[in-house]
Amino acid sequence: MPPNPAPLSVPRVVLVLVALLALASLSWWASHVPLGRWASPIALTIASCKGLLIAGWFVGLVRLGAAHRIAVITAVVLILILVWFVAEDVIHLRG
Amino acid sequence: MSASPLTDLPLAPAAPPLRAAPEEGGPRGARLGVVLFLASESLLFAGLFALYAAYHQKYPQGFLEGVRHDLRWDGSANTAILLISSACAAAALPLLARDRGRGAARLLLVTVCLGACFLGLKGYEYADHLHEGIGWGGRGAFYRTHHTPGLPQFFDLYWLMTGLHALHVLAGMTWMGIASWLARRGRRAFDHVELATMYWHFVDLVWVFLWPLFYLLGGGF
Numbered sequence: 001m002p003p004n005p006a007p008l009s010v011p012r013v014v015l016v017l018v019a020l021l022a023l024a025s026l027s028w029w030a031s032h033v034p035l036g037r038w039a040s041p042i043a044l045t046i047a048s049c050k051g052l053l054i055a056g057w058f059v060g061l062v063r064l065g066a067a068h069r070i071a072v073i074t075a076v077v078l079i080l081i082l083v084w085f086v087a088e089d090v091i092h093l094r095g
Numbered sequence: 096m097s098a099s100p101l102t103d104l105p106l107a108p109a110a111p112p113l114r115a116a117p118e119e120g121g122p123r124g125a126r127l128g129v130v131l132f133l134a135s136e137s138l139l140f141a142g143l144f145a146l147y148a149a150y151h152q153k154y155p156q157g158f159l160e161g162v163r164h165d166l167r168w169d170g171s172a173n174t175a176i177l178l179i180s181s182a183c184a185a186a187a188l189p190l191l192a193r194d195r196g197r198g199a200a201r202l203l204l205v206t207v208c209l210g211a212c213f214l215g216l217k218g219y220e221y222a223d224h225l226h227e228g229i230g231w232g233g234r235g236a237f238y239r240t241h242h243t244p245g246l247p248q249f250f251d252l253y254w255l256m257t258g259l260h261a262l263h264v265l266a267g268m269t270w271m272g273i274a275s276w277l278a279r280r281g282r283r284a285f286d287h288v289e290l291a292t293m294y295w296h297f298v299d300l301v302w303v304f305l306w307p308l309f310y311l312l313g314g315g316f
Contacts, residue, residue, distance in 0.1 A: 075134035
């Protein structure tokens with residue numbers, strides 16, 4: 001792997017920014033629509049899409065090497081385990 | 096006197112000097128270090144998000160009222176500010192790769208200024224909450240008139256998570272300020288600036304999740 005993978009070009013940065021602002025507008029719009037129990041999953045799904053754009057293209061994980069991806073995937077797996085345990089606990093407490 | 100059989104043995108060739116493999120250090124190693132640091136930071140925030148989820152399940156009404164009480168326009172403006180600041184930081188890198196250090200330094204300075212705008216709006220929001228008597232641990236005049244269960248938990252998490260994030264913004268601004276100063280050296284500063292921008296994007300990433308949880312879920316959501 002070269003020491004410096006080519007950074008994102010300026011037009012692509014603008015493209016990612018436009019996508020992020022569009023998703024932010026979608027979050028804002030959806031917050032005015034009564035979605036009931038789907039509210040949180042929808043809000044978090046939109047936030048995750050924004051997160052993927054930021055991590056993948058702005059941080060540059062799509063351009064970085066395998067070691068970086070392994071570190072990120074490990075962190076994501078650990079977070080999912082944490083969320084899973086908390087969810088189990090909450091469901092158990094609610095009976 | 097005959098020579099010892101040991102002294103007659105041919106000498107082993109000299110070992111090559113020890114040297115780290117190129118991939119063990121340098122920009123790649125530094126990038127991996129920052130990625131690991133950010134991964135550990137994300138676990139810290141994940142714990143707080145899990146706490147939010149648990150309390151949200153336990154006190155849905157209190158959290159709904161809490162979100163409706165937050166300044167939605169302020170949080171949303173801060174979202175736009177951070178997204179644009181992240182784009183400015185990302186756009187500085189291709190300029191630096193082409194040795195256009197001054198342009199990159201300007202973009203990084205804009206990023207720092209946008210970070211200051213974020214903290215300014217956050218300060219306004221905090222002042223507004225404190226003026227209303229929303230204190231830590233259910234203390235303050237606000238809780239004498241608002242008795243919904245879960246409100247103190249919501250606002251404690253609000254202070255904790257947004258406060259911790261604001262500290263990260265401050266740290267990011269400092270690092271980006273240093274990166275902006277170094278960027279004037281042109282391509283030679285690329286590695287340092289890249290690491291600083293990775294940290295700034297992480298700060299942006301955390302806010303992307305804080306925004307709906309503390310400012311949006313109380314509306315139609």
